[in-house]
Amino acid sequence: xxxxxxxxxxxxxxxxxxxxxxxxxxxxxxxxxxxxxxxxxxxxxxxxxxxxxxxxxxxxxxxxxxxxxxxxxxxxxxxxxxxxxxxxxxxxxxxxxxxxxxxxxxxxxxxxxxxxxxxxxxxxxxxxxxxxxxxxxxxxxxxxxxxxxxxxxxxxxxxxxxxxxxxxxxxxxxxxxxxxxxxxxxxxxxxxxxxxxxxxxxxxxxxxxxxxxxxxxxxxxxxxxxxxxxxxxxxxxx
Amino acid sequence: xxxxxxxxxxxxxxxxxxxxxxxxxxxxxxxxxxxxxxxxxxxxxxxxxxxxxxxxxxxxxxxxxxxxxxxxx
Numbered sequence: 001x002x003x004x005x006x007x008x009x010x011x012x013x014x015x016x017x018x019x020x021x022x023x024x025x026x027x028x029x030x031x032x033x034x035x036x037x038x039x040x041x042x043x044x045x046x047x048x049x050x051x052x053x054x055x056x057x058x059x060x061x062x063x064x065x066x067x068x069x070x071x072x073x074x075x076x077x078x079x080x081x082x083x084x085x086x087x088x089x090x091x092x093x094x095x096x097x098x099x100x101x102x103x104x105x106x107x108x109x110x111x112x113x114x115x116x117x118x119x120x121x122x123x124x125x126x127x128x129x130x131x132x133x134x135x136x137x138x139x140x141x142x143x144x145x146x147x148x149x150x151x152x153x154x155x156x157x158x159x160x161x162x163x164x165x166x167x168x169x170x171x172x173x174x175x176x177x178x179x180x181x182x183x184x185x186x187x188x189x190x191x192x193x194x195x196x197x198x199x200x201x202x203x204x205x206x207x208x209x210x211x212x213x214x215x216x217x218x219x220x221x222x223x224x225x226x227x228x229x230x231x232x233x234x235x236x237x238x
Numbered sequence: 239x240x241x242x243x244x245x246x247x248x249x250x251x252x253x254x255x256x257x258x259x260x261x262x263x264x265x266x267x268x269x270x271x272x273x274x275x276x277x278x279x280x281x282x283x284x285x286x287x288x289x290x291x292x293x294x295x296x297x298x299x300x301x302x303x304x305x306x307x308x309x310x311x
Contacts (some may be wrong), residue, residue, distance in 0.1 A: 098286075121285075
């Protein structure tokens with residue numbers, strides 16, 4: 001399968017990419033920079049194609065990502081993983097960082113979905129779209145209101161994508177992921193992390209492997225009756 | 239160009255299990271005469287763009303076959 005994945009240079013995106021490559025998929029990966037881990041992956045996997053692209057730019061999705069990078073390749077899945085977090089109290093909300101986060105987390109992914117669906121229509125592909133959402137959209141956390149709102153937007157967009165394009169066999173689902181030990185949560189203090197983990201049934205961070213396995217399942221035919229869902233991978237957040 | 243557009247229209251109809259059209263004329267309405275719904279129209283614009291590099295709906299929705307050729311000029 002040909003799979004487009006965003007945010008592949010580190011954390012969850014890197015784990016998902018590694019997992020999908022090991023299952024023999026052809027990956028079209030996007031990230032802002034190339035980390036050491038990504039370089040290693042590029043050197044060891046011929047079926048990994050990489051594009052340096054900043055998702056803050058929603059205007060060049062068609063030319064840079066679809067015309068030049070993906071070209072005529074039929075896409076079977078899109079994993080919308082890249083995201084940035086703007087953490088602050090609502091009383092400190094500022095327009096500039098809010099808009100910039102919405103561009104990366106919501107607007108550009110919506111444009112990518114547009115061209116993914118167009119690619120799938122052209123090639124008659126019953127493709128699978130997977131958004132990485134966050135438990136913060138469902139269980140509030142102090143300071144995450146703005147970030148959580150981007151994930152809520154994606155969940156609504158995904159549900160409607162599923163309804164609009166289901167007739168063509170195109171599926172869309174969200175993985176509602178709990179807190180992981182990645183860069184995204186690196187600004188939290190050990191006490192804050194501990195408090196968050198205490199709110200889960202399993203009392204620990206979410207294992208990225210569990211998320212990668214679910215992504216893999218949702219891209220496969222095995223999940224062909226699953227669409228419009230939010231699947232919680234959150235260690236049983238209470 | 240006419241034959242290609244005719245072929246594309248029939249491909250879209252066939253993909254939805256709809257009745258193909260034998261001939262094409264400019265006054266034909268995409269929805270009422272050809273039988274396209276909104277999903278078919280989306281597929282039509284994608285297939286025409288792949289062939290002619292023009293997004294026929296970019297400047298607004300069109301409703302007849304003649305308007306397709308207007309946009310492709």
